[in-house]
Amino acid sequence: MPSMDIVSEVNEVELRNAVDNTKRELATRFDFRGKTADVEYKDHVVTLIAEDDFQCQQLVDILRMQLSKRNVDPSSMEVDEKAIHSGKTFSLKVKFKEGIETLIAKKLVKLIKDSKLKVQASIQGEKVRVTGKKRDDLQAVMALARESELGQPFQFDNFKD
Structure with missing residues (x-):
């Protein structure tokens, strides 16, 4: 029968590649030049760090685009509602549904x-x-x-x- x-499930290798590609694109983007911005990946959680909330949302869009290029469905992302402000940076956590x-x-x-x-x-x-x-x-x-x-x-x- x-x-x-x-x-x-999310393909861990493709997820890591998408995060690496996001970091690469972040290094070449004109609107992020001279700004503090980073993307970190650990245990199916991607942390997006930027100087303001708008830039965090831009990082989410860049990550979403890189995920779709790597054939990872962006609908598996769970983005926090509000960026956490600490010091001079904002951080936003993106979890993936497993x-x-x-x-x-x-x-x-x-x-x-x-x-x-x-x-x-x-x-x-x-x-x-x-x-x-x-x-x-x-x-x-x-x-x-x-x-x-x-x-x-x-x-x-x-x-x-």
């Missing part, structure tokens, strides 16, 4: 069941396992998950026939 897992939260997993399972496809969906930790009799049904579930607007990107693992 064919089955697959729906997961939500795993599917229970509430979103329940919405995804409900969406799959409402689609009337002949598949079973069950929540298993931070992923959703989908089983069905035909692979075409699983591929229809993939299309459904990609089209859903649940606030995070989904990937598909362990596709077994």
Whole structure:
């Protein structure tokens, strides 16, 4: 019986490359010349540091652009609402969603069941396992998950026939 897992994860290597490319672009940007600005990455959290709040938002836009160039879905970003002011710099934390939260997993399972496809969906930790009799049904579930607007990107693992 064919089955697959729906997961939500960020490719760590591509994320690190996007952060490095953001640092490179920051070094060449005219509007950041002579200003204090930096991008740091540690444990799936990117910290953007700049002299004012507007520049922090510009750094978020640069990071978002670099992520999309590296095929990392920018919708996996969770940007803090307000930059933290300390001394003469502002810092903004950007976290990346790993795993599917229970509430979103329940919405995804409900969406799959409402689609009337002949598949079973069950929540298993931070992923959703989908089983069905035909692979075409699983591929229809993939299309459904990609089209859903649940606030995070989904990937598909362990596709077994």
